[in-house]
Amino acid sequence: MKGNSEALGLLKTVAGKKGLLVTASIFTTLSSLLQVVPFAAVYRIIEELLLHARDIGGINKNLIVQCGIIALLSLLGSLITLYIGGMCSHIAAFNILYELRVRLSDHVAKVPMGYHTRTATGELKKIIETSVEKIEKFIAHQLPDLVTAVIVPLLLLGYLFWLDWVMALVLLLPIGAGFWLQARVFGSEGGQKAYREFQYAVEEMNATGVEYVRGMPAVKVFGIAADSFLTFRDAVTRYRDISLRITNLCKISYSLFFVIIGSLFVFAVPAGILLASGEAGSQSFAVTMILFLLISPSLSAPLLKLLYLGGGMREIVEGNKRIEAVFAEKPVSEPESPRLPSGYDIAFEDVSFAYEPEDSMNYKQILSGISFTARAGEMTALVGPSGGGKSTIASLLLRFWDVQQGRIIIGGVPVQEMGTEKLMDTVSFVFQDVHLFYDTIEENIRMGNTRATKEEVIAAAQTACCHEFIGRLESGYDTRIGEGGTYLSGGEAQRVAIARALLKNAPILVLDEATAYADAENERKIQRGLAELVKGKTVLIIAHRLSTIQGAEQILVVKQGQITERGTHEELRAHKGLYEQMWQSHIAAAKWRLGEETKG
Numbered sequence: 001m002k003g004n005s006e007a008l009g010l011l012k013t014v015a016g017k018k019g020l021l022v023t024a025s026i027f028t029t030l031s032s033l034l035q036v037v038p039f040a041a042v043y044r045i046i047e048e049l050l051l052h053a054r055d056i057g058g059i060n061k062n063l064i065v066q067c068g069i070i071a072l073l074s075l076l077g078s079l080i081t082l083y084i085g086g087m088c089s090h091i092a093a094f095n096i097l098y099e100l101r102v103r104l105s106d107h108v109a110k111v112p113m114g115y116h117t118r119t120a121t122g123e124l125k126k127i128i129e130t131s132v133e134k135i136e137k138f139i140a141h142q143l144p145d146l147v148t149a150v151i152v153p154l155l156l157l158g159y160l161f162w163l164d165w166v167m168a169l170v171l172l173l174p175i176g177a178g179f180w181l182q183a184r185v186f187g188s189e190g191g192q193k194a195y196r197e198f199q200y201a202v203e204e205m206n207a208t209g210v211e212y213v214r215g216m217p218a219v220k221v222f223g224i225a226a227d228s229f230l231t232f233r234d235a236v237t238r239y240r241d242i243s244l245r246i247t248n249l250c251k252i253s254y255s256l257f258f259v260i261i262g263s264l265f266v267f268a269v270p271a272g273i274l275l276a277s278g279e280a281g282s283q284s285f286a287v288t289m290i291l292f293l294l295i296s297p298s299l300s301a302p303l304l305k306l307l308y309l310g311g312g313m314r315e316i317v318e319g320n321k322r323i324e325a326v327f328a329e330k331p332v333s334e335p336e337s338p339r340l341p342s343g344y345d346i347a348f349e350d351v352s353f354a355y356e357p358e359d360s361m362n363y364k365q366i367l368s369g370i371s372f373t374a375r376a377g378e379m380t381a382l383v384g385p386s387g388g389g390k391s392t393i394a395s396l397l398l399r400f401w402d403v404q405q406g407r408i409i410i411g412g413v414p415v416q417e418m419g420t421e422k423l424m425d426t427v428s429f430v431f432q433d434v435h436l437f438y439d440t441i442e443e444n445i446r447m448g449n450t451r452a453t454k455e456e457v458i459a460a461a462q463t464a465c466c467h468e469f470i471g472r473l474e475s476g477y478d479t480r481i482g483e484g485g486t487y488l489s490g491g492e493a494q495r496v497a498i499a500r501a502l503l504k505n506a507p508i509l510v511l512d513e514a515t516a517y518a519d520a521e522n523e524r525k526i527q528r529g530l531a532e533l534v535k536g537k538t539v540l541i542i543a544h545r546l547s548t549i550q551g552a553e554q555i556l557v558v559k560q561g562q563i564t565e566r567g568t569h570e571e572l573r574a575h576k577g578l579y580e581q582m583w584q585s586h587i588a589a590a591k592w593r594l595g596e597e598t599k600g
């Protein structure tokens with residue numbers, strides 16, 4: 001049943017280009033049929049030659065020329081039909097590939113963030129790249145090859161049976177034995193399990209390899225050599241072990257298959273001699289014998305191809321299973337008729353949340369009973385110890401995850417009922433770790449609003465204090481990030497993100513304040529950009545430096561998933577709780593920094 005549904009999934013993938021694929025199959029079949037015609041022509045020529053062996057002059061030359069022309073034209077026709085079939089299958093394949101990649105990328109952008117946290121980047125990359133690529137290989141190359149590899153031997157065998165069924169049966173026996181040996185290994189439970197393990201080992205090696213390369217700074221800083229990077233090394237070791245196991249498993253059946261199928265004529269010879277002894281002198285038998293010897297190698301080639309195609313098929317069925325698994329991942333739910341918010345107040349009502357489901361081993365309650373209102377046009381700051389749940393609160397507003405209990409409401413409408421598009425239009429997010437895409441600076445800023453003109457992009461960059469450093473780059477706004485060693489400093493990247501958000505101009509702004517870029521000049525510029533950005537918006541800021549949020553209308557202290565204190569800066573200081581302790585540490589740190597600076 002399971003195998004069937006996988007095959008069905010595969011068929012579904014290719015069904016979209018049915019017309020082209022049927023045309024490809026018809027032309028490839030036609031090409032296979034035409035490949036057999038020269039054998040019939042050769043048969044007629046040999047027959048004619050033997051018939052007049054003692055009387056060369058009596059040979060019907062016209063017949064021989066006709067047969068030769070037929071053989072040539074058939075070969076030419078076979079090539080042309082193969083070309084047309086190949087073109088159709090390639091056009092179908094690249095279109096399917098394109099559609100599949102677009103559908104996959106759209107889908108992965110719609111699934112909850114939980115999926116991305118669970119799934120290694122390398123694994124997803126392999127699915128979108130390699131598994132999809134294999135489908136192209138299958139449709140464009142293997143499907144026509146498969147048609148040829150099945151039809152040509154069937155036709156040739158049919159022809160041989162028609163010529164001499166006993167000798168054809170002698171040839172069929174080793175072919176049957178060869179395939180039986182293969183099926184015994186790869187059809188067995190052990191063989192299939194080994195193959196599945198092999199696929200997982202390849203995937204794991206891919207995923208850990210990507211992580212290893214991405215983690216190169218840590219690898220270098222801590223002096224971790226490739227050999228001691230345990231997960232990657234383990235994955236490579238597992239890949240080697242399973243590859244050796246599979247080689248061991250199929251070495252006998254593979255060698256026997258190769259030897260038997262590759263030397264079919266060897267079986268035709270003794271059978272022919274044995275049969276000939278009964279009909280010595282029969283001319284037609286001699287012709288048949290010669291033809292058997294001629295056709296046997298042509299029979300071997302497509303059968304050997306079938307062996308490779310079998311391996312390819314297994315790979316794409318496995319790859320397709322993974323593609324199906326990505327599609328099976330449920331996207332974030334969308335309302336049937338999205339509702340528009342009537343304002344931009346944010347309200348968290350008794351929100352509780354855990355990243356893992358309750359029955360999971362890793363279950364941990366992250367937020368419990370969070371309730372607050374962030375008013376439109378005001379700044380609400382989230383402060384508190386590391387790991388308290390501040391970023392989690394912010395990401396729930398964007399529906400990176402859905403809450404398990406309670407509601408998050410914007411302008412009177414629960415976020416689930418707004419629809420993702422409207423929600424994303426309503427909220428801007430400036431992350432602590434800014435992600436810049438491999439594109440020009442201009443396009444990186446324009447991501448905030450794809451319809452913005454160049455002038456608007458420049459105006460946003462000016463307000464966010466980026467214009468100056470962009471002007472210093474050789475290609476200005478056309479500089480491609482990551483190309484020719486052009487990378488931005490943390491502070492510069494943060495200002496590009498502010499420019500993006502300015503361009504988007506959404507009424508709600510979530511800011512994850514950067515902690516790392518503390519040099520005074522950068523800090524001043526970031527603050528200037530931010531001051532412009534927050535004007536008139538509902539601002540939810542995750543603050544690490546309390547000085548930046550002193551003026552906030554509301555400060556929420558989040559500790560161990562709960563709001564433990566709330567109020568303005570003055571109210572919280574007067575309360576003399578955790579906020580006051582944090583404030584004192586902040587003052588002390590600021591004094592220490594000032595001391596260091598004056599010393600320097």
Ligand SMILES: Nc1ncnc2c1ncn2[C@@H]1O[C@H](COP(=O)(O)OP(=O)(O)OP(=O)(O)O)[C@@H](O)[C@H]1O
Pocket residue numbers: 117355366384385386387388389390391392393
């Ligand atoms: N994707 C995730 N999957 C599982 N657990 C997570 C995930 N992200 C965060 N957590 C856990 O949730 C808890 C709250 O983390 P969160 O990042 O919200 O805290 P925070 O207050 O923003 O911390 P910081 O100030 O250090 O950024 C932590 O225990 C963290 O380990």
